[in-house]
């Protein structure tokens with residue numbers, strides 16, 4: 001460790017994962033502890049905000065202690081505390097923000113608030129040491145579907161976004177409709193391996209005046225109509241075919257838009273991020289399209305695609321280096337916009 005090395009204690013609690021990590025110089029993860037609440041929310045078919053907040057309170061101290069212990073570092077070795085302060089569930093975010101403020105105050109450390117999506121994008125820096133902006137990033141999570149031009153560290157231009165459901169939300173809703181339970185993404189990913197992606201033709205939405213924007217609610221309705229039609233006709237539904245065909249429709253649109261954005265911006269690098277970026281079919285399709293078009297393709301390991309604090313440590317480092325510091329008045333901002341500080 002050099003004098004100039006920067007160690008960040010990062011905290012994430014925006015949805016249903018309580019997570020803490022120690023990250024060195026933005027790219028080296030010394031620990032990455034995630035306590036998932038999925039089993040708890042499964043009972044209700046989705047995340048229950050009140051339960052999420054309560055569980056974060058129960059777990060957060062333990063998760064942070066473990067992150068420090070695994071890293072082999074002390075709180076006094078840290079240079080800053082980074083925390084997700086939006087977007088997300090307000091009660092869940094508040095737990096992490098209050099904890100980060102308390103720790104940074106008690107330990108005399110600077111506080112750096114981080115945008116959750118900036119965290120997802122920055123997850124790509126961890127395993128790709130050579131990746132530097134500018135590049136295009138497709139962010140596909142449970143709450144967001146954004147096509148972003150990353151001009152520099154912390155500098156973003158949103159080229160396209162979803163007009164209705166996020167990609168992950170569509171996965172979750174379709175999974176529920178075919179009786180797979182929560183969270184739907186990984187279950188559809190799994191089941192689709194036994195299905196035929198060409199079995200059912202589901203429509204792809206195009207938005208005329210905004211070619212980079214997405215819309216998934218029409219696709220979701222088409223799946224529901226298909227299921228209803230089968231039921232009315234007394235036909236048995238092949239769930240694996242529905243899963244594979246739906247997944248293909250989502251993947252095709254994501255790949256098409258991403259390729260168009262990279263080409264039209266004159267860039268040669270594409271990264272993907274967010275929970276849906278751990279989808280096997282999407283990763284393979286995006287990789288093939290990039291290869292065909294001579295585009296360098298980056299994607300985090302699945303554990304760094306879904307919510308974690310290592311990505312907040314990566315993003316927090318670049319914010320810290322820019323001189324971003326938050327005060328004790330830092331609050332949770334449930335609808336925080338990307339690029340706002």
Ligand code: KG4
Nearest residue numbers: 141142143168185186189275276279306307
């Ligand atoms: O990024 P994330 O962990 O949380 C948010 O910031 O929203 O994303 C969660 C979303 C959920 O909708 C989940 O169903 C989806 O990511 N997801 C997947 C897969 N793993 C998680 N979707 C498709 N395939 C997967 N393997």
Ligand code: ZN
Nearest residue numbers: 141275306307
């Ligand atoms: Zn997320």
